[in-house]
Amino acid sequence: MRPILALDQGTSSSRAILFDEAGAVLSVAQTPFAQRYPADGWVEHDALEIWETTLRMAREALAKAGVRAQDLLALGITNQRETTVLWDRHTGVPVAPAIVWQDRRTAGRCEALKAAGLEPLFTAETGLCLDPYFSGTKLAWLLAQDPALGRRAEAGELAFGTIDSWLIYKLTEGQVHATDATNASRTLLWNIHEGAWSEALCEQLAIPQALLPEVRDSAGFFGEATAACLGAPVPIFGVAGDQQAALFGQACLEAGDAKSTFGTGCFAMSHCGAEARASQHRLLTTVAVQLQGVRHYALEGSIFIAGAAVQWLRDQLGVIASAGETADILARTGGNSGGVYLVPAFAGLGAPHWDPQARGLVTGMTLATGRDQLVTATVASVAYQMRDLLDAMSEDGARPARLRIDGGMVVNDAFCQLLADVLELPVERPQLAELTAAGAAGLAALGAGVYAGPEQVRAQWRLDRAFEPQRSRDAIGAELAGWRRAVALAKGG
Numbered sequence: 359m360r361p362i363l364a365l366d367q368g369t370s371s372s373r374a375i376l377f378d379e380a381g382a383v384l385s386v387a388q389t390p391f392a393q394r395y396p397a398d399g400w401v402e403h404d405a406l407e408i409w410e411t412t413l414r415m416a417r418e419a420l421a422k423a424g425v426r427a428q429d430l431l432a433l434g435i436t437n438q439r440e441t442t443v444l445w446d447r448h449t450g451v452p453v454a455p456a457i458v459w460q461d462r463r464t465a466g467r468c469e470a471l472k473a474a475g476l477e478p479l480f481t482a483e484t485g486l487c488l489d490p491y492f493s494g495t496k497l498a499w500l501l502a503q504d505p506a507l508g509r510r511a512e513a514g515e516l517a518f519g520t521i522d523s524w525l526i527y528k529l530t531e532g533q534v535h536a537t538d539a540t541n542a543s544r545t546l547l548w549n550i551h552e553g554a555w556s557e558a559l560c561e562q563l564a565i566p567q568a569l570l571p572e573v574r575d576s577a578g579f580f581g582e583a584t585a586a587c588l589g590a591p592v593p594i595f596g597v598a599g600d601q602q603a604a605l606f607g608q609a610c611l612e613a614g615d616a617k618s619t620f621g622t623g624c625f626a627m628s629h630c631g632a633e634a635r636a637s638q639h640r641l642l643t644t645v646a647v648q649l650q651g652v653r654h655y656a657l658e659g660s661i662f663i664a665g666a667a668v669q670w671l672r673d674q675l676g677v678i679a680s681a682g683e684t685a686d687i688l689a690r691t692g693g694n695s696g697g698v699y700l701v702p703a704f705a706g707l708g709a710p711h712w713d714p715q716a717r718g719l720v721t722g723m724t725l726a727t728g729r730d731q732l733v734t735a736t737v738a739s740v741a742y743q744m745r746d747l748l749d750a751m752s753e754d755g756a757r758p759a760r761l762r763i764d765g766g767m768v769v770n771d772a773f774c775q776l777l778a779d780v781l782e783l784p785v786e787r788p789q790l791a792e793l794t795a796a797g798a799a800g801l802a803a804l805g806a807g808v809y810a811g812p813e814q815v816r817a818q819w820r821l822d823r824a825f826e827p828q829r830s831r832d833a834i835g836a837e838l839a840g841w842r843r844a845v846a847l848a849k850g851g
Contacts, residue, residue, distance in 0.1 A: 359808050360431035363419065363592070364795035365412055367437045367521050368600065369458065369622045372411035374419035375795040381818040383792055384425070387418035394455065399462035399705065402455040405443045408521065409528045413587060420588070427590035432806045433529075433583055434596035434798030436603035437521035439544045442496040444507070444569075445524070447517045450532055453507060456521075457496040460623075460662060460705050464495035465714040471495075476562060483549045483556050485634060485643030487712050491660065493520060494546030498563040511566045518569040520545070522597050526580050529594065534581035537571040539648035540602040548573065550634060550645055553653060576602070576647045577805035596801030600794050601625040602646055605656065607797030608762045608788065609816040616751075616758035619794065620767035623708075624664035624740060626747045627656045628756040639750035640710040649804070649812070657756050659709035659747030663702040663718075664740045665767050670704070671736055677729050681766075687733045688772035693779065693829075695735040697722040699844035702739050707849065710750040716848045722840070737773055741780040742841040748781055760784040764793040771823075778825040780834060789820040 359379035366373040373388040391411050394402040420427065440459035445452045457463070468488045471477065477488045486492055497518055501508040510516050519527065523537045542548040542555075547565065549556045555570050574580065580594035598606065601619060605627045608617040613631035618624060627646065634643050634655045646656035668681050678684065699721050701707075706714035720735070751757055761783055767773055768787050778785040790796055800815045809815075 359803070360429055361423070361425055362432050362434060362799040362802050363416060363430055364434045364436065364798040364802070365416060365525065366600070366795040366798065367408060367412050367435070367525060369438045369460070372408060372415050373795065374412070374415040375792050376419045376423050376425060377796065377799045381790070381796060381799070383790070385419045385422035386792070387415040387422060389415055397463070399465070401458040401460040403441065403458055405445065405452040405456040405524055408456065409525065412525060416588060427588035427592050430592050431808065432595040432802040433592045434802030435522050435525055435594065436598055436600050436794050436798035437525070437541070439520060439541060439599040439601065440491055440493050441521050442493045442500070443519050443521065443524045444497065444500050445517055445527075447515055447535070450528060453516065454500050457500070459491055461496065462490045462705055462714050464490040464499050467495050467499065468714070471562070480546060480559060483551070483559060484546055485543065485550050485636070486546055487640060487642070489712055490714055491708070492544060492546040494559070494563050494565070497565055497569070501564065511569050514568040516569055517571070519571050522599070523571045526594060526597070529583040529587055530581040531584050531586065535571045536574050536580055538574055538576045538597040539645045539653060540576055540599045541597070542573045543645035544599060550643065550653070550655070575649055575651065577649055577801045579805065593806070595805030596798050596803070598647065598798060598801055601627055601658065603797030603801070604764055604794040605629065605646055605797070606800055606812070606815060607793035607795075608764065609819040610762060611812050611816060614758060617762040617764065618744060620664050620740065620763065620765035622664065622666045624661035624744060625658065626744060626751070627658045628751050628758055630655045630657055630756060635754065635756065637750070637754045639753050640712055641747070641750050641754060642709065657751055657754060659750060661740070661743045661747070662705045662708045664743070665765070666704070667700070667702040667736050667739060668767070671733060678733060684733055684737050685770045685772050687730050688737060688770070688776060691730050691734045693734065693738060693772070693776045695738055696727060696731040697840065698727055698731045698735040699841055700732070700735040700739050701844050701848040702736070703848045707845070709747060711845070711849065713849050715850070719844065719848050721844045721847060738776060738780070740767065741777045742838065744777065745780050745838060748783065758783070760786055762786045762788065764788065764791065774825045775828070778827050779829040780837070782827050782831065782834060784827070785825040787822045787825070789822040
């Protein structure tokens with residue numbers, strides 16, 4: 359099998375990873391891009407900068423490995439989900455900044471829809487709750503705040519997409535306006551049971567269906583990246599949102615398999631098989647993957663702030679010089695924060711709380727509190743939030759026997775052990791760090807027909823290290839009680 363190029367377009371950086379036929383990494387190219395915060399709770403990206411950095415990294419990854427575009431088997435795409443791009447269908451130029459998944463500007467609109475009794479309708483069709491996190495209200499806001507955009511949307515002059523659609527459109531030089539089922543399932547506009555854009559939901563949000571991309575399988579043909587982009591035409595055969603790609607890359611292919619990705623945010627998914635299981639505890643029902651027209655589902659819990667809290671310690675407070683320092687600090691404290699709790703509700707709280715008005719706080723400080731306790735509390739907050747998600751999954755009947763983990767935070771052994779202790783569950787870290795990109799590459803191989811089925815992804819998965827719970831249940835129970843008191847305060851309780 360020839361190499362596969364995976365484009366991994368994330369919240370803070372654009373990356374390209376080249377994989378060989380055995381799933382090994384041949385080269386990686388990565389660059390950050392600008393984060394924009396024009397108002398309280400607003401987060402924006404420049405869609406053209408995303409495109410330019412992604413293309414540059416694709417070319418750089420090929421050059422590093424000495425691979426020509428004509429030598430590639432296929433290209434796969436995985437992306438930050440829910441981020442909303444609106445562009446001119448004819449020129450390919452964005453008509454507004456990209457509104458990022460973290461953005462909270464539509465909190466008021468979501469509350470108004472809830473007050474009108476419409477959340478059950480949205481949840482029944484999409485598996486999602488009414489929250490600014492998702493694309494639908496972001497797109498509605500863009501159209502409502504500029505009447506000219508609304509008129510152009512009605513006339514079919516504009517195109518909407520999440521980042522995958524935007525990249526496909528640019529790579530194919532405007533020939534393909536499409537998305538896959540995993541990304542469509544995050545828009546608040548797509549019926550996950552019928553596999554179609556919802557007329558009722560589009561009407562509620564005043565969104566013309568002419569804006570929306572065609573929805574395709576996650577493994578299938580999405581057109582060709584042109585020779586002008588990469589030097590030779592390259593077929594795009596795999597597309598999935600980043601968390602679904604990570605689920606696939608972690609070989610979580612059957613009901614009961616679960617993974618969590620610890621990056622800027624934290625995203626836990628438990629595979630539910632062919633059943634779209636409704637959560638009773640405000641988890642999301644989402645599409646895990648769609649293959650040959652058949653949808654497989656997952657329960658998901660999304661935490662808005664995980665690694666971003668460590669970045670905040672470094673960039674805003676200056677109490678650490680690098681994220682790597684947290685490993686030494688956790689080793690010193692043994693994960694004990696001295697009764698200090700930090701609730702990183704800097705952009706509200708995600709699942710299972712879904713409280714966009716919650717704000718971050720620190721509790722339990724005394725004159726003995728120092729840098730080590732604050733750093734430990736910050737890192738521990740990620741584990742505590744994950745425990746909240748795991749408990750919700752358990753109550754929904756989807757508790758996993760073990761959790762597979764990936765993302766930037768899991769290179770820290772001390773964090774992984776803390777996670778196993780707080781979750782009271784075995785935690786497995788794979789040898790390959792690039793699981794999200796590997797999932798996109800695996801889908802591309804499947805779409806290109808060189809994988810007979812998804813099980814070939816399982817055959818390539820390798821364990822690096824398993825972390826078993828070590829601390830007593832009583833100690834963890836006491837810590838969780840303190841955490842839940844802190845969360846109640848962050849929510850205004």
